[in-house]
Amino acid sequence: MTERIARILDYLNQREYRKLRQEKPEGFVRATCVKEQVKVFKEIVDSEKPLLFLEDTLGFNRYTGCVMPQAEGNLTPNYARVIQKGFDAIVEEIKVSMQKTEDPEKLAYGQGMLGYIELCLNLVEKYQELAKQECPKLYEALLKVPHKGAETFYEACVFMKMCIYFLRLCGVTHLTLGRFDQYMYPFYQRDKAAGKSDEEILELIEEFFISINYDSDLYHGVQQGDNGQSMVLGGFDKDGSSMYNALSKLCMQASLELSVIDPKINLRVGKNTPDEVYEYATLLTKQGLGFPQYCNDDVVVPGLIKLGYAPEDAFDYTVAACWEYIVPNCGADYPNITTMDFPHLVYDVMKENLLDCDSFEELMALTEAAIGKECDRLTEEYNHTQVLPQAFLSIFMDGCIESLTDLWAGGTKYNNFGCHGAGIANGADALAAVKKIVFEDKAVTKEELLSALDADFEGYAKVRNLLKSCPKMGNNEDEVDDIAAKMMDAFQKGINHRDNQHGGIWRAGTGSAMEYLWKGEQCPATADGRGAGEPYSSSFSPSLDVKTDGLLSVIQSFTKYDMTHIINGGPLTIEIHDTVLRNEMGVKKTAQLVKQFILLGGHQLQLNAINRDRLLDAQDHPEKYPNLIVRVWGWSGYFNELDVAYQNHIIRRLEYLV
Amino acid sequence: MQGIVFSVEEFSVYDGPGIRTTVFLKGCPLRCSWCHNPEGQSYLPEIVKSPNGCIGCGACIRTGFTRESIGACPKNLLRICGERITSDDLVKKLLKNRNILNNGGGVTFSGGEPLTQPEFLFDCLSKLEGRLHRAIQTCGYCEEELFQEALKHTDYVLYDLKLMDDALHQKYTGVSNQKILCNFGLLAKSGTDFVTRIPLIPGVTDTEENLGAIAQLLKEYKVSAVEVLPYNKMAGGKYAMVGRSYTPAFDETAEITPRQELFERFGIQVRIL
Incomplete structure (x- = not known):
């Protein structure tokens, strides 16, 4: 990195700039109609003033520290269209659409869109004034963007930063960056043709990456860092050609050099990804930030097509805030609307039916039926979900301007719902344990098992140890992996393709988000030996406290099921000790391991290089580790800024890591 | 046939080419002062306790650190180190x-010293022939005939x-290096793929005299590459697990000189692991 970037990075990491923020009382109301929303937006924009940080040439930083009323949005807007056209052309498009209709609702909606853009332009004007004094480079760019489309890579970065800033002011919680290496590539090519070097473009990318970290503390979901700024790089197109280009590499390099939380890198790979790409990505893993997260095109694309996505959209897929597979630009999917809680469901089935079951097959059949019923219940409950309109975000979504219809009301091509599947490993382990201990070995009676669960194993240490010694998911043992497959099959058959009453369908996934803690807290002791209230495994991973045979067995267990059927997202998460990556040999072999996972048909992999001793030390001496970053579930955050429950879960995942 | 194995480690990165699983056989004739696998030294199964995650409830002590203690530990931290397993x-x-x-990897038999359970080792290696790439990691301390036999069953040797000085070798490992050097000669002439590895122990093996002598030996045998393993400062970490204290006969804080x-x-390539 250049000396200038090093200075800016240091400025970011010192966090002193946050003291510049003017604190404003909260009190922005959560308006429900577009007209009112524009009024609130005006108040917010009025409270903001232009602010340039150290050697800042992008601007659009938050002036106040107030948090907006949150609005839904875990999707990838079509930045490319907006930054290529510019707001003037978009205003024209909106006006044309308004001329074609007399529907007062649509007209009001169009008026709302125009209102938003006008307010944005007002603030841009103030930036122009400031930039004229302080940053001629930015001033010059602002003479063109956002009125006109960007032409250079720099102008595109300024426009992007502006879009992110204004979308954030509208309260969009999880704003993903999508395929930055694809939609920014034309600007890159133009700059290269004009004689710019890769080093100059890298510096711009690095400044842009740093700039989207400045205010990330204001936009947290469940925990700080959970802000959705994921970026997708690489991938293959429908002809099988690699889309991993020079810009993809520069983005990886920027992430590697900066070691900051955002953007969270997702790398699209497939059977034809060359070893060098995996090896370079492994260097990024070595940084310990928890990215890249790998996405397997060979599984995801066919999976999305099976769900009804048009092939051209499926090939263009991106990743939502964490790991939900979505399509950019024309997809207003709600990929994390609810969660199937497998361990609790398995518990309920046992509690109600175990005494009457004469065979394990009977219990398994009842479990599968219960999963189907739970799909009925979840879909009925969430089909009634009402989402507030978002006229500004809709400007960025294909189809909304033409139809003057909100993205959540059918303005876009896709309005699907995604359902997470939490604790699959715990659920499968519990069933496998009952199969062995109760039905096969008859070492514990049904009554005894239920009493042990009721007592949270108090006085039943022996039963618990027997349960814990049974086959577990992650050891490449068909007995338990087959049970997991049956559960996933019941889930996907029960929920995929169901009508969501919002013009879309439902999709099944393997993610848990924060539910591995939240639902775990509510769940009684389960037959895998997990105590009452204890967490589940995070997403699609072996249960906590399970000592597996090792990474090869884990990978095999979690790639057995045909993952194209359950593609809402949710990664296998594995930790490797950071000493494995201490030299080139370790890096190469880790890269090979990832490649094997992809070749075996894994859909998503989150690989974390981690050092348990360092995390424990950071708990005792947080002051020594102000910038220690860890992967939490679908995102990375500063270790010190996490609740202790999340810190402990991460540490506990590592107990068997030597 | 049964053997005593104290660990099977998947994705062991530094035990031969490619992605490998390493099998650790229990028992070793050497007592290296820097040994980081103390649980591999004894030939017999023993009960060990993982230090991570202990809540100090005392259940293991109350049950006398026996097989019974394994089930009594609420955190499941006790295990038998060295399970008997059939080939x-x-x-x-x-x-x-x-x-x-x-895909370019395979299996490595290590230890302890794998050649201390020769019948079991050869039985496993024979059964794996043509199915997996087989490596052994050895200190080379065994009879010549045994070593020749081992070479017949293996695709790769680590x-x-x-130490080249016999007196120092005896001091730091407990045995003479005569057999080791003799077997090394056999290996070098055998045509079997192999790699030479040197643990770099500060002030012990990393002296100019010792490394110079090893380099000379490698040159004589026309060896083109060597792997050196810097002393692992965590080496003492597992002694508590087997109820022993770690007392290295050298200054472990001293700098290593590769x-x-x-x-x-001599044109010999050095890879630092």
Whole structure:
């Protein structure tokens, strides 16, 4: 990195700039109609003033520290269209659409869109004034963007930063960056043709990456860092050609050099990804930030097509805030609307039916039926979900301007719902344990098992140890992996393709988000030996406290099921000790391991290089580790800024890591 | 046939080419002062306790650190180190991952010292022939005939050389290096693929005299590369697990000097692991 970037990075990491923020009382109301929303937006924009940080040439930083009323949005807007056209052309498009209709609702909606853009332009004007004094480079760019489309890579970065800033002011919680290496590539090519070097473009990318970290503390979901700024790089197109280009590499390099939380890198790979790409990505893993997260095109694309996505959209897929597979630009999917809680469901089935079951097959059949019923219940409950309109975000979504219809009301091509599947490993382990201990070995009676669960194993240490010694998911043992497959099959058959009453369908996934803690807290002791209230495994991973045979067995267990059927997202998460990556040999072999996972048909992999001793030390001496970053579930955050429950879960995942 | 195995480690990165699973056989004739696998030294199964996650409830002590204690630990931290396993079961377990291992990797038998359980080792190696790439990691301390036999059953050898001076070798490892050097000669002439490895122990093996002598030996045998393993400051970490204290006979805080130039002057490539 250049000396200038090093200075800016240091400025970011010192966090002193946050003291510049003017604190404003909260009190922005959560308006429900577009007209009112524009009024609130005006108040917010009025409270903001232009602010340039150290050697800042992008601007659009938050002036106040107030948090907006949150609005839904875990999707990838079509930045490319907006930054290529510019707001003037978009205003024209909106006006044309308004001329074609007399529907007062649509007209009001169009008026709302125009209102938003006008307010944005007002603030841009103030930036122009400031930039004229302080940053001629930015001033010059602002003479063109956002009125006109960007032409250079720099102008595109300024426009992007502006879009992110204004979308954030509208309260969009999880704003993903999508395929930055694809939609920014034309600007890159133009700059290269004009004689710019890769080093100059890298510096711009690095400044842009740093700039989207400045205010990330204001936009947290469940925990700080959970802000959705994921970026997708690489991938293959429908002809099988690699889309991993020079810009993809520069983005990886920027992430590697900066070691900051955002953007969270997702790398699209497939059977034809060359070893060098995996090896370079492994260097990024070595940084310990928890990215890249790998996405397997060979599984995801066919999976999305099976769900009804048009092939051209499926090939263009991106990743939502964490790991939900979505399509950019024309997809207003709600990929994390609810969660199937497998361990609790398995518990309920046992509690109600175990005494009457004469065979394990009977219990398994009842479990599968219960999963189907739970799909009925979840879909009925969430089909009634009402989402507030978002006229500004809709400007960025294909189809909304033409139809003057909100993205959540059918303005876009896709309005699907995604359902997470939490604790699959715990659920499968519990069933496998009952199969062995109760039905096969008859070492514990049904009554005894239920009493042990009721007592949270108090006085039943022996039963618990027997349960814990049974086959577990992650050891490449068909007995338990087959049970997991049956559960996933019941889930996907029960929920995929169901009508969501919002013009879309439902999709099944393997993610848990924060539910591995939240639902775990509510769940009684389960037959895998997990105590009452204890967490589940995070997403699609072996249960906590399970000592597996090792990474090869884990990978095999979690790639057995045909993952194209359950593609809402949710990664296998594995930790490797950071000493494995201490030299080139370790890096190469880790890269090979990832490649094997992809070749075996894994859909998503989150690989974390981690050092348990360092995390424990950071708990005792947080002051020594102000910038220690860890992967939490679908995102990375500063270790010190996490609740202790999340810190402990991460540490506990590592107990068997030597 | 049964053997005593104290660990089967998947994805062991530094035990031979490619993605490998390493099988650790229990028992070792050497007592290296820097040994980081103390649980591999004794030939017999023993009960060990993982230090991570202990809540100090005392259940293991109350049950006398016996087999019974394993079930009594609420955190499941106790285990028997050195389970008896049949060659058939072990081979079956290894082959479960053959789809991954057969992409340039394989299996490595290490220890302890794998050649201290020769019948079991050869039985496993024979059963794996043609199915998985087989390596052994050895200190080379065994009879010549046994070593010749081992070479027949293996595709690759990771061979440790520690100290060229016999007196020092006896002082730091407990045994003479005569057999080791003799077997190394056999290996070098055998045509079997191998790599030489040297543990770099500060002030003990990393002296100019010792590394210079090893380099000279490698040159004589026309060896083109060597792997050096810097002393692991965590080496003492597992002694508590087996109820022993770690008392290295050297200053473990001293700097290590790899002295690559001693090898490179003979055109021998040095890889630091």
